[in-house]
Amino acid sequence: QSVLTQPPSVSGAPGQRVTISCSLRNSNIGTGYDVHWYQQLPGTAPKLLIFANKNRPSGVPDRFSGSKSDTSASLAITGLQSEDEADYYCHCGDVFGTGTKVLVL
Amino acid sequence: QVRLVESGGGVAQPGGSLTLSCAASGFTFRSYGMHWVRQAPGKGLEWVAFIWYDGNIKNYRDSVKGRFTISRDQSKNTLFLQMSSLRVDDTAVYYCARDLTYGPGSYLDSWGQGTLVTVSS
Numbered sequence: 001q002s003v004l005t006q007p008p009s010v011s012g013a014p015g016q017r018v019t020i021s022c023s024l025r026n027s028n029i030g031t032g033y034d035v036h037w038y039q040q041l042p043g044t045a046p047k048l049l050i051f052a053n054k055n056r057p058s059g060v061p062d063r064f065s066g067s068k069s070d071t072s073a074s075l076a077i078t079g080l081q082s083e084d085e086a087d088y089y090c091h092c093g094d095v096f097g098t099g100t101k102v103l104v105l
Numbered sequence: 106q107v108r109l110v111e112s113g114g115g116v117a118q119p120g121g122s123l124t125l126s127c128a129a130s131g132f133t134f135r136s137y138g139m140h141w142v143r144q145a146p147g148k149g150l151e152w153v154a155f156i157w158y159d160g161n162i163k164n165y166r167d168s169v170k171g172r173f174t175i176s177r178d179q180s181k182n183t184l185f186l187q188m189s190s191l192r193v194d195d196t197a198v199y200y201c202a203r204d205l206t207y208g209p210g211s212y213l214d215s216w217g218q219g220t221l222v223t224v225s226s
Contacts, residue, residue, distance in 0.1 A: 036212040038150070045200055045216040046142075046150065052207070057214065089150050091212065094164070096142075099149040 004090050004097035011103035012080045020100045022090035023072040033092050035073035037066055040087040049088070050075060080104055107131045107215040109201050114220030117191050121224070127184040127201030127217055134182040135159070138204035140213055141175060141186050143197035143222075151197070154186065155204065169195075191224045198222075 012018040037050040050066035063079045085104045090097035113125040141153040154175040155164045174187040202213035
């Protein structure tokens with residue numbers, strides 16, 4: 001079964017840039033599959049953050065950006081803010097990533 | 106705006122049954138596929154099941170096949186998940202989510218607040 005692997009946690013100071021990687025072991029991610037990202041604030045339901053690799057839904061700040069290469073996808077947060085402290089999940093097909101906790105120092 | 110409200114969670118014994126509901130409003134329910142996604146305590150997200158907009162296509166993760174049934178009532182704008190032969194590892198918050206399908210794939214653009222299912226003796 002496909003697995004989307006993310007780092008368990010990343011951290012940064014306010015104002016810094018952090019990136020979260022999402023890799024697919026069997027490389028399906030490089031063969032026309034799109035990747036999406038969700039943000040889950042503590043105690044709340046997930047929320048769509050990025051769809052189709054790099055697109056932001058209305059209302060998502062432009063400090064969030066997504067990209068995808070042949071073997072992985074990435075989510076970048078620039079100008080890190082305290083309210084960005086949350087869990088982030090990538091998603092492709094019927095598989096979610098392992099999740100990454102973003103800590104704001 | 107889109108609103109999804111889950112209900113029906115609770116405590117069940119191993120081997121027991123529960124039926125979850127998801128009431129949809131703010132959009133044309135019969136035009137969208139719907140998903141169930143779960144999250145065990147302290148764990149990540151896990152896709153459970155999907156039903157096509159007209160109910161004709163249903164997909165399940167392997168671990169729930171034959172035990173869970175996804176369905177929908179278009180007249181009541183409601184999504185269901187019938188769960189039977191419950192196991193301790195089915196314990197999770199269950200979310201319903203709306204599907205947005207496009208050419209190369211699909212994503213979940215709106216989520217409910219979730220309902221907790223606890224399987225314990």
